[in-house]
Amino acid sequence: xxxxxxxxVISNTDVRKCPGGTFPEYAFIGRSxxxxxxxxxxxxxxxxxxMTSATPGKTMLINHFxxxxxxxxxxxxxxxxxxxxxxxxxxxxxxxxxxxxxxxxMTNLFVLVDSRHEPQAxxxxxxxxxxxxGVPFAIVFTKADKLKGGKVNSNIRRYLxxxxxxxEELPPYFVTSSESRMGRxxxxxxxxxxxxxxxxxx
Numbered sequence: 001x002x003x004x005x006x007x008x009v010i011s012n013t014d015v016r017k018c019p020g021g022t023f024p025e026y027a028f029i030g031r032s033x034x035x036x037x038x039x040x041x042x043x044x045x046x047x048x049x050x051m052t053s054a055t056p057g058k059t060m061l062i063n064h065f066x067x068x069x070x071x072x073x074x075x076x077x078x079x080x081x082x083x084x085x086x087x088x089x090x091x092x093x094x095x096x097x098x099x100x101x102x103x104x105x106m107t108n109l110f111v112l113v114d115s116r117h118e119p120q121a122x123x124x125x126x127x128x129x130x131x132x133x134g135v136p137f138a139i140v141f142t143k144a145d146k147l148k149g150g151k152v153n154s155n156i157r158r159y160l161x162x163x164x165x166x167x168e169e170l171p172p173y174f175v176t177s178s179e180s181r182m183g184r185x186x187x188x189x190x191x192x193x194x195x196x197x198x199x200x201x202x
Contacts, residue, residue: 001192005068006044011061013091015098018105019064024198025072025105026191028140029096030112031122032078035142038178039112040065040073043187050075060092062099071195074099074106079126100135107194108136110187115141115152115175119162128166138172138190145177 009019028036037050049065063075076099077092100109109130113123130137141159144152156175163170172190176183 001188003044003067003188005066006046006049006073007066008049009064009066009072011063013061013095015062015095015102018062018099018103019066019072022105023066023071024107024195025064025074025103026108026110027074027076027099027106028110028112029076030078030140030142031114031120034078034112034114035178036075036078036112039140039142039176040075042176042178042181043184044073062095071107071191072105076100079122100130101133107198108138108191110140111137112140112142113159115144115155116146118155119159124162124166127163127171131167138174140183140187141173141175143177144175144182145179 010017012018028040030036040050041047044065044067050063060077062077065073065075067073076096079092079096100106111123111127111130113120127137127139141152141156147155152175156173160170160173174183174187174190176187
C-alpha cells in the first residue's frame with residue numbers, strides 16, 4: 001500500500017466527538033514512550049504528523065489522522081505512566097476503554113511493545129483485557145534496531161512464550177523500527193488486506 005495522503009483531523013477526549021462516517025479506524029496504543037508517534041510518522045512517511053516527545057505520557061487525547069481519504073490512523077493515549085498521578089491515570093484509562101469498547105469504526109488495535117524489554121506485566125494485563133472483551137488486535141514490537149545480535153529475537157520469543165500461557169492462538173505480530181523503516185510494508189499490507197475484506201462485503 002502506498003500512502004499518498006495523510007492529514008490530521010481532530011483531537012479530543014470524548015469518543016462521541018470522533019469523526020462521523022464509516023471509514024475503518026486502526027488505533028495505536030502502548031505504554032508511554034514506546035515509540036508510538038515515531039511509528040505513525042514512519043508508516044505515513046510524514047515526519048511531523050504525530051508529535052513525538054522525549055517526555056513520556058504526552059499524548060492525552062484521541063488523535064485522528066485521515067489516510068488516503070479512506071481510513072484513519074488513531075493515536076491513543078499511552079497507558080501506565082505513573083507520574084501522571086492516580087486521577088490522571090484513571091482519566092486516561094476511561095478515555096482508552098471508552099474508545100476501544102464503544103467505537104464501532106475501530107477495526108483493529110495495534111498494541112505497541114518495546115522489544116528491548118522483558119515481558120511487562122502491564123502489557124500482558126492489557127492484552128488479556130483485550131482478549132476478554134473480544135477486541136481485534138495485533139502486537140507491534142518497536143525499536144527493533146536498538147538491540148544487537150539475536151537479543152531482539154530472543155526477547156520476542158520470550159514474549160510469545162509468555163502469551164502462549166494464556167492464549168491458544170497468538171495474535172498477529174510485527175517487528176518494527178522507526179529508524180530503519182523495518183516492518184513498514186508488512187504493517188501497511190496487513191491494513192490493506194483488512195480494508196479489502198471490508199470493501200468486498202455487501
